[in-house]
Amino acid sequence: MTQTAAKKEELSSATVILEKFLPYRLNVLASLTSNALAQIYAERFGLSIPAWRVVATLGQYEYRTARDIAAHGVMHKSTVSRAVSALEQRGLIARRPNEDDRREELLELTEEGREIYEALAPEALAFEERFVSVLTAEEQKVLAALIDRLSGHARLLAPEGEVEG
Amino acid sequence: MTQTAAKKEELSSATVILEKFLPYRLNVLASLTSNALAQIYAERFGLSIPAWRVVATLGQYEYRTARDIAAHGVMHKSTVSRAVSALEQRGLIARRPNEDDRREELLELTEEGREIYEALAPEALAFEERFVSVLTAEEQKVLAALIDRLSGHARLLAPEGEVEG
DNA sequence: TCATATTAGTTGCATATGCAACGAAAATGT
DNA sequence: ACATTTTCGTTGCATATGCAACTAATATGA
Numbered sequence: 001m002t003q004t005a006a007k008k009e010e011l012s013s014a015t016v017i018l019e020k021f022l023p024y025r026l027n028v029l030a031s032l033t034s035n036a037l038a039q040i041y042a043e044r045f046g047l048s049i050p051a052w053r054v055v056a057t058l059g060q061y062e063y064r065t066a067r068d069i070a071a072h073g074v075m076h077k078s079t080v081s082r083a084v085s086a087l088e089q090r091g092l093i094a095r096r097p098n099e100d101d102r103r104e105e106l107l108e109l110t111e112e113g114r115e116i117y118e119a120l121a122p123e124a125l126a127f128e129e130r131f132v133s134v135l136t137a138e139e140q141k142v143l144a145a146l147i148d149r150l151s152g153h154a155r156l157l158a159p160e161g162e163v164e165g
Numbered sequence: 166m167t168q169t170a171a172k173k174e175e176l177s178s179a180t181v182i183l184e185k186f187l188p189y190r191l192n193v194l195a196s197l198t199s200n201a202l203a204q205i206y207a208e209r210f211g212l213s214i215p216a217w218r219v220v221a222t223l224g225q226y227e228y229r230t231a232r233d234i235a236a237h238g239v240m241h242k243s244t245v246s247r248a249v250s251a252l253e254q255r256g257l258i259a260r261r262p263n264e265d266d267r268r269e270e271l272l273e274l275t276e277e278g279r280e281i282y283e284a285l286a287p288e289a290l291a292f293e294e295r296f297v298s299v300l301t302a303e304e305q306k307v308l309a310a311l312i313d314r315l316s317g318h319a320r321l322l323a324p325e326g327e328v329e330g
Numbered sequence: 331t332c333a334t335a336t337t338a339g340t341t342g343c344a345t346a347t348g349c350a351a352c353g354a355a356a357a358t359g360t
Numbered sequence: 361a362c363a364t365t366t367t368c369g370t371t372g373c374a375t376a377t378g379c380a381a382c383t384a385a386t387a388t389g390a
Contacts, residue, residue, distance in 0.1 A: 013286075013287065016289050018225060019237075022309070024238075025309075026191070026195040027198070028316060029315055030191040030194070030196075033187075033319055036319065036322045053189070065369095067368060072183060072184075073183065076348060076349085077370090078370075081370055101356070102356085102368095103367065122178065124186070125181060128188060134314050134317075142307060143187075144185075144187070146307070150297070151193060154296065230338075230339095242338080242339070243378070247341095268338040268386065269337090335386100336387070339383090339385105340383080345378090346375100346378100348376100350371105351371090351373100354367100354370105355367085355368080357366070359364080
């Protein structure tokens with residue numbers, strides 16, 4: 001193989017085939033998924049992805065601090081801060097100062113916020129189901145396991161820091 | 166299960182567990198990967214991800230139009246336009262008007278551009294290898310296949326359009 | 331042939347992003 | 361008790377993004 005390859009391409013010792021390059025493919029898949037989902041969040045509920053993650057976290061955990069939410073949703077703290085401000089102004093979440101540590105504030109969904117969460121959650125789950133419906137149940141498990149292993153490993157390759165919005 | 170679930174949470178009919186939500190996990194993994202890789206592109210070669218995709222495409226295909234590159238790299242045409250401008254100013258790629266259709270321009274790597282590509286490609290491949298090294302060869306194949314199936318399916322769920330940068 | 335539609339690529343604009351600096355509050359260490 | 365560090369959250373700033381409008385060129389069709 002070195003022979004035939006050498007004659008064809010003297011210069012490029014290594015060639016990246018973008019379509020086969022895993023980081024690229026992961027990004028494309030994630031973006032496709034994200035965009036499709038974001039359409040639901042945005043068009044039907046006026047939520048950005050960070051806002052959705054905040055709502056989802058509070059829907060899941062009742063009340064949390066902004067810091068918790070950032071860690072849970074793997075977002076930058078400034079991203080969370082802005083999403084929280086917007087959601088508060090829309091009356092979807094409420095802040096309550098933590099008397100034990102007045103640096104932080106406890107956040108929770110308002111009545112209206114919970115209504116949106118409860119309308120949105122089933123749609124998100126339905127989307128997920130449609131999305132993975134090309135795979136068998138067994139394949140879905142395998143995929144989930146592979147993603148987990150890779151994510152754990154990737155955290156080591158990428159020093160520290162948060163991830164997009 | 167409906168019984169126990171009902172007593173615990175009267176309100177939320179469905180709960181999204183973010184950590185188990187596939188679109189979310191895909192995004193986190195893709196972002197982790199992307200950021201780690203982008204660090205190499207940026208710190209060592211001053212390239213953004215869109216710029217890298219342009220260079221990679223031209224490294225792979227010799228010469229292409231901006232439109233081809235956008236399709237190949239799944240990027241918005243304005244993203245490609247800007248990346249191409251930057252790369253041209255840095256002298257890494259050259260434009261040549263297509264005489265048969267003067268709307269478009271054929272792009273190719275300059276000598277210097279190819280040098281960067283050839284320095285970068287092995288590093289990108291090495292990164293990929295490190296990245297997937299937690300998986301066995303068999304698992305890597307399975308993952309690739311699952312991603313392909315999901316991507317094909319996702320394109321149907323998400324109407325049309327390009328994907329981020 | 332000429333009017334209309336489509337396509338390639340650019341750019342202004344509004345928005346979103348991460349980063350770094352900041353203020354306030356709490357933790358740490360002497 | 362006091363100085364130093366660390367932590368939570370906000371915000372100014374520079375940059376990146378997609379979208380829509382635009383120009384120039386080509387294709388289509390009457």
